[in-house]
Amino acid sequence: MTLAAAAAALATLAGLAHLTAPAAPAAADGGKTAAVRMPVERSELVCPAPSSSDIAETTYTAITPGAAGGGKGSARLLGATKEAKPVLEPKERGRPVGATASGAEAPGLAGIADGVLAPGWTAQQTTKVSVGRARGLLGVGCTAPGTDFWFPGASTAKGREDYVHLTNPDDTAAVIDIKMFGPDGLVKDETGVSENIRIDPRSTKAISLASLAPGKELADVTAHVTTRAGRVGASLQACEEGVGADWLPASADPAPDRVLPGIPADATSVRLVAFAPGEEDADLSVKLAGPNGSISPAGTEKLHVKAGMTASVDLGDVTRGEAGSLLLAPADPKKAVPVVAALRVVRGSGAKQELAFVPAAGPVGARATVPDNRADENASVLSLTAAGADAKVKVTASPGTEAGEPASKEVTVKAGTTQTVSLAPGGAKGAYALTVETLSGGPVHAARTLTLPHEGIVMFTVQTLSDDRGTVPVPKAVQDLSVLTR
Template sequence: MKKPTLKAPKLKAPDLSSVAGGSRTGQSLLAGVAVLGLVFGVAELRSPVAPEAGATGKRSTAQVERTSLVCPPPLQGAVGSTNLTLFSPEGGTGSAGTGLLGDVTRENVIAAQAPVQPAAGASAAPSGQPSAAPSGQPSGQASGSPSAAPAPVVDARVKLDKPGVPATGPAANTDTAPGTFALATGNLAPGFTVTQTTSSEQGGASLSGTRCAPSGTSFWFSGASTDGNRVDYVTLVNADTLPAVVDLRMYGDKGLIENELATGIAVAPGSFKTMLLSGLTKGPVKDLAVHVVTRSGRVGASLHALDGGKGADWLEPSADPAPSVTVPGIPADVTTAHLVVATDSTDDADLKVQLSGKNGWFTPAGKETIHVKAGMTASLDFQFTAETREGASAIRLTPSDAKHATPVVAGLRVDRENKGKTEAAWLSGGSPVGARASVADDRGGQTALLLTAVDSDAKVRVSSSAGASGGTPAAKEVDVPAGTTVTVDGIDPAGLNGPYALTVQTLSGGPVLATRQLTIPSRDVPAFTTQQLRDDHATVEVPQVAADPGVVLR
């Protein structure tokens, strides 16, 4: 049998001229449709593109490119002077960045949102390229239109030039000085930190220090008071371009304190408000926990305490409520300490109390536990003598029953005494330094670094930067046994001139909490302030992605 011969049919191109509306435009549109049909026809026959190697959903890390911080209004006028110190550790990559600090005003806040402008006189076009302006018109100005308004510029109070060297300057010297905000971009953004320190004579010599923090929507402070000679107040600073509405939720030993004046507090962009707690608690309350929470917008929140001539300082914001809390930074020569624990939970909290010692965590006699009722505060007092002190220390609170773990926050007032004169600082529940943490405004011969290993042995690297006006950076590795607090000595840079910065990096082992203690005695008063070093979150996780044209067919 003869095999049949198969011939492919001859295809004739369609005559588009016979199609209604077959003008040149119509023909072009139909031709375009035909081409798209071919493209998608091919796409339908192809399997989706396989993801590139390594792009299978795993995350990678990238450095932050912009960091913003907010500082409270300074204590100024006749009672004190305030310095602000900026620092970025070395190691940041990318383009040369900008670091600055300015007052929180509406104009500055708006200017901070604008991209960085080229230096005055810089040409927008490469050398040798023709101007984009039409002939006869000035370069950069469109024909027949007025010149564009220059971009707003932040009125900077302090500028940071490069990583590894701090910059310092004074705050506004008026009683109505606003808060400040700090901004770092490019290679200055990773690890950027700012410290505000005030030397005050109000009611007696004292130091008030605080680490400036990012704007947020929730802040906890434990250990405030409106009892006796206490004058405590909250500052709310809005360094954003959107308005904020804030509530102050105050908890005492009898529960939540209701007051309409503490709710719906409006803070306009580029402004701040100060709220005196004694006007909100409806009477003296010895032990207060304050939860600053926003209904809308973001603010920088701080709380300052003044106890007559017995001491003053900013309260450290506490870590978020958790079943277990560690409060680091108890000085080696502490005389008394007052612990305030709070919960906003509907359940009571029963907690074991431990102190870090030379051989690890131990339970203080007569202070073994603390019971915190639901939605209330509870307190515990400690007395220390030369015989009972074991050097610098920390307090750890853990659930008495692991099956009944209630989230709490904690704050600790610590007092030092010399020749009958006292000074106080307020510590808080802390968080580990993580990969790296820094603190600025350290002073030669007046700085101590306290390291506490919470669960297991750890090793860290402690680095001291050059001073703001000179000095040789230094570094050393430190072992921290589990349950102990180690005081690091010999950390001042050689040839120091001006304030410097400390950086702690975790090398191995378990989590480490770190605090910087700055002591500047004045007329026999052991004036001091303590700040925690917290993870600088210099990197963020980003998902890996791959191009996949097949996604249009799914």
């Protein structure tokens, strides 16, 4: 009887509340109102340790895009160790901040932004090594920690040294596995050292891929990093004897259509590496999107990728003097098989070669930003690619870290083409950021090539831009007191 009385009282109370509550406004779409997009309130970034060279010179640059003012917030990048001091600490939106470090002791970084400094918070480290085995310009964007990373384009070949850098930003240990897939499938690890790798709290660890497969020299492999516990930031640093060094960022998640943007106009060698992680083979059409349209490179119009195996093809000097982007799509639209992919790009020849990597990238979406651009002539070139439909974007150059007035321009990108843009703030001093916003059409894919020549070597690095996820969908809640009686 007591339970029945309580239920009756609850029903009466719910009915009274329903009668006295203000009426909810009727939705124009019959109650199916879409979620509202709101700015994120917290963002995290991690950066790998820059270099093991004593003569390395590293520049860190960070920015939260947008107009200054408009609320409170904080952001800081710290050394990924306990009790580390801030390396970068932005105070306002729209203006980048920078810092430098020298030698092999520069640490990996981890940091958090909140409030008005969280949406779109972006950072990059750029390292110049002038001589030695690892000489080159090495650039990498700091990324959000995650649990799953694909690195097509890695190698265990003689003369190549590839290290996976793993940064744990949390206060608990992370445990990861690394698997490698070559032209014949999974590369077996008889030693077992590729599993259950512990990354201590707030620390960085570099792991040689060659050490995971002793005696196996493979020109092209796909490395897959997954976590058993915790989360990490993961990037791959590659050093090729006599050619150069750079970072190979993780490819965008597996998908049937992939865009690899930003091949420099004067590339002397381009090599495509792809991997199909599922159980079906992938047959891909290969096209180059240039300034005037898309073409199929002669002799390499298609690429067959066997399931679980890494495939590669040399495209030579495919750009032939015009900057472009590679478009991969199912050769048969009825058979769409997800793949990951990356490009190894070389500029120069002989002893003056330098390399960089271009992973498959997601679209810029609403907005994407790349920091650390330089105002020197043609130092920073932005490549914009519209793979499927015409698009219009707005490109904004922020003030420099030391001085400068922002500049912006609108760019129309025709379907199937790649357009290049060079834009710098007026009176720029120091590094500045480039932000791309989609105005209409699309999707648009983008990459920035940074070139800093040194003693006749065209040292360069390429960073792709992807949606900064500065907003998230927030479902609209409506009052429904009937849940009290269910």
